[in-house]
Amino acid sequence: MTGPSAAPAAGRPSLLAHPPGLRTLFFTEMWERFSYYGMRALLVLFMVEAVGNGGLGFNDATATAVYGLYTAAVYAVALPGGWIADRLLGAQRAIWYGGIVIMLGHFALAIPSVTAFFLGLLLIILGTGLLKPNISAVVGELYAADDPRRDSGFTLFYMGINIGAAFGPLVCSTLGESEQFGWHYGFAAAGVGMACGLAYFRYSRHRLGDAGRYPSNRGTTPAERAARRRGWVAVGTAVAGVVALAGAVLSGAVAVDAVTLASYATVGIVVYAGLYIGWLVLFGGLTPVERGRVLAIFVLSMAAAMFWSGFEQAGSTLNLFAERYTNRVLGSFEIPAGWFQSLNAVFIVVLAPVFAGAWVALASRHREPSTPAKFAIGLVTLALGFAVLIPAAGFVAGGERVLPTWLITTYLLHTIGELTLSPVGLSVTTKLAPHRYVGQMMGIWFLTSALGNLLAGLTAGRFDPDALGDMPGLYLQIVLMTGGTGLLLLLCLRPIRRLMGGIH
Helix, strand or coil, X not given: CCCCECCCCCCCCCHHHCCCHHHHHHHHHHHHHHHHHHHHHHHHHHHHCCHHHCCCCCCHHHHHHHHHHHHHHHHHCHHHHHHHHHHXXXXXXXXXXXXXXXXXXXXXXXXXXXXXXXXXXXXXXXXXXXXXXXXXXXXXXXXXXXCCCHHHHHHHHHHHHHHHHHHHHHHHHHHHCCCXXXXXXXXXXXXXXXXXXXXXXXXXXXXXXXXXXXXXXXXXXXXXXXXHHXXXXXXXXXXXXXXXXHHHXXXXXXXXXXXXHHXXXXXXXHHHHHHHHHHHHHHCCCCHHHHHHHHHHHHHHHHHHHHHHHHHHHHCHHHHHHHHHECCEECCEECCHHHHHHHHHHHHHHHHHHHHHHHHHHHHCCCCCCHHHHXXXXXXXXXXXXXXXXXXXXXXHCCCCECCHHHHXXXXXXXXXXXXXXXXXXXXXXXXXXXXXXXXXHHHHHHHXXXXXXXXXXXXXXXXXXXXXXXXXXXXHHHHHHHHHHHXXXXXXXXXXXXXXXXX
């Protein structure tokens, strides 16, 4: 049986120093992120493009609201996806079936039809809900709770994510923004990427052993079999309901305003997450220490939601800033706007090993910052990234196109903030979560990421291309919101660490 690996391999800060299953998850997630970020680099640009040029002709507010709803839904379905893996499928099978659905969704986007476009988004949402939380949960299962390589392993896993995220926009934008090929070739390339990920997972799945292989309630008693049947009935009912609702919207029987829906969904996620955590604390059969740790997950996840509300401007506000207000001409070549979406991932590939080594080195000297402190650093650094854009927006308001260095600096600061928060958040969630709820706790982590994406989409809709003078003030508001949250977190370090019950 392959379970948590006990003995760290000293002096080998690479994939070879980690359990062999990490390679399987590293490359599978790399290709999945290639597909996701490659498609994401095109999404808003495709929606705002005029119909005559092959786009959908949406205005900015509608396009960014749809973008926010889509990216939020990708994370929101992580909670039921984690439950399905925990109770019905096991994480390994959830990853496999989720990848298949994602692939079909990307290929649906390659069909030049509005109906196929929204169907493709729906399939990607459902597939990612199965794959995304469970592949991260399996990474956690490869390590013992006290293994000093754990944070390093998650950071290396995060590097794999971003190798895919670096190449996806380069390939898909080159095809999608070109006159020779067009948008749908870019979407098809994303589908090919997911197919590569599925092939590698199938080939190397044996390296995972029993990590994530079985659901938690795989017993054979009549009660356990009945519980599984009820679970499958619930899943089938939910999927049927989603399909029926999607059909009603696509047929025009139900009218939907994307901006209004995004606003309601924001409130709904906060209420849903709060009620779920409340139920788990009161009725989940947890010990007092487990209750505190679950509450710590909720606090840290809400702080992360504020981080993502700024960070996820990348695919909307910053993508449009690159297309409309940045000088992208290099000699006789115009850089596709989507290429800027690769900057964050490139910086992560370069810096992730540095951060991975730094956490291990600081831990060996008992000087590593606590998880809440890392979150606070991430939020403040994110705010500094938006502060860079305030003078750039002033130049844009004066009618100038600005140099790419403004966006490059912003993405660099955002990347540093991300590396202090996101992989650490994945790791600490698996450490704090009660074992029987680990998939669902990863779902909570991604659910609050959904909240951040919704807020990002709504914020992006406030950037009016006909009111460029308002742009510096809007960036200042993001600075105050995200930076203020980071400072508040620093003031609350001690009570949060008490909730964590001894987990650093």
